[in-house]
Amino acid sequence: MNKLLTVSLALLFIISGGCGLNKEVKVLKLGHGLDTKHSVHIAMEFMARRVKELSNGKLKIEIYPGGVLGSERESLELLQLGSLDMTKVSTAAIEGFVEEYKIFGLPYIFKSKEHAYAVLDGPLGQEILNKGEEFWLKGLCFYDAGARSFYTSTPIQSPKDLEGLKIRVMQSITSFEMVRAMGGSPTPISWGELYTALQGKVVDGAENNPPSFYLSHHYEVCKYYTLNEHTRLPDVLIMSTHALEKLNSQEKEWLMQAVKESIPVQRKEWEKSEENALKAVVAEGVEIIKPDKQPFIDAVAEVYNLYKDNKKLWQLIQRIKNADPALKTEEE
Missing domain, CATH: 3.40.190.170 (Bacterial extracellular solute-binding protein, family 7)
Structure with a gap:
């Protein structure tokens, strides 16, 4: 992606207020590099619908697919600036920011899909998701990217x-x-x-x-x-801590419920795409x-x-x- 265009988009998001355009409706901007037919995008669309339903339209997620807001690294940098609210990256992309993610690249670190899910869905997975907070990158969940x-x-x-x-x-x-x-x-x-x-x-x-x-x-x-x-190597849904801090406790609850519900949706879609x-x-x-x-x-x-x-x-x-x-x- 053209660097000048990326910078221009970042400035546009900053000027438009980043997380939300008015006090009544907060809007989270989510950019990723995947096709709209990808299992992760399908799960994100589900998540956006659930956030809107749970909040009665008070909290919304706008999704920008296909890399229109930049590469995975550029999106992470926009999150750190507070110019983008959410993104999806591979653990390989975020390991340059948070070293704990490096371990996912080790061969056969997981014995099976079930072993991977046990780690990613459990307290150890949550511990790793939290490691990015000091770099303004809060992990929300892991999505399946297969073997x-x-x-x-x-x-x-x-x-x-x-x-x-x-x-x-x-x-x-x-x-x-x-x-x-x-x-x-x-x-x-x-x-x-x-x-x-x-x-x-x-x-x-x-x-x-x-x-x-x-x-x-x-x-x-x-x-x-x-x-x-x-x-x-799982995919990771990441949120800017700048955006997260702008949400009140009720809004965070709506968001995390929608995130949690999107995980089985993504895994089911991923399984179908593999077959x-x-x-x-x-x-x-x-x-x-x-x-x-x-x-x-x-x-x-x-x-x-x-x-x-x-x-x-x-x-x-x-x-x-x-x-x-x-x-x-x-x-x-």
Whole structure:
């Protein structure tokens, strides 16, 4: 997004009063980079309707999808300025602001989807959401973004099949070390340039969740999708503390009730989008491989040592590993 346009939008929001235009109706502006058909946007629309219903129109949420207000990083910066009220980002985007979010990029930090939900929905998840407050970024909830797996031009049954392959990764040291530990060659490439890079064999594969694999059309050049499910990077609904402080206790209660009710809506929509994506890529000739995950888990064990000298993050990692998937709390 053009930097001048972003600054202009920020100034416009500041001039218009940010959180609300008059005393009778408060309006929260929510910007995100997703398509309107995405499960998170659908959940946000539900949340906006519920806020309006609960407050009898006294509190409203205006949603600006498709990145019209900027990238994820730009949106976070607008929240810090108080020029935007709410946004949705990946934990990978916010880890540059709040280091606790780095742990979500660790491979197999979650044993299963149920384990992830137990952590994210419980007191430990709330603890992490609260960590951003000192940076003016209050986490409201986690949304499901599924598990990331490898898709390549050659079949991957085990880590040894990644040896010598160039795999696109995000700009994250954890992603680099994970692919390197499995024998691959990590190669950072922007998401927008990845299709061309795959097509031109600049890289041999990449990794992402099923809907992203399908919607990006990467299945056209990568005919093997290995569901090794190495990471589960959730999305986070973030609110500016500047905006939150402008709400009274009743308005906060309305907002948080709507947020809480939006979580199962998003997860149900996400589950449908995953199923539809996998069916669609199979129809396009992609072979789905369901490997034994243990060799992948064993291969990346040393990646955790990245944070061994960081006492705060190391203790957080141990608490997540010990969380009981059957309970929304962690075992001490």
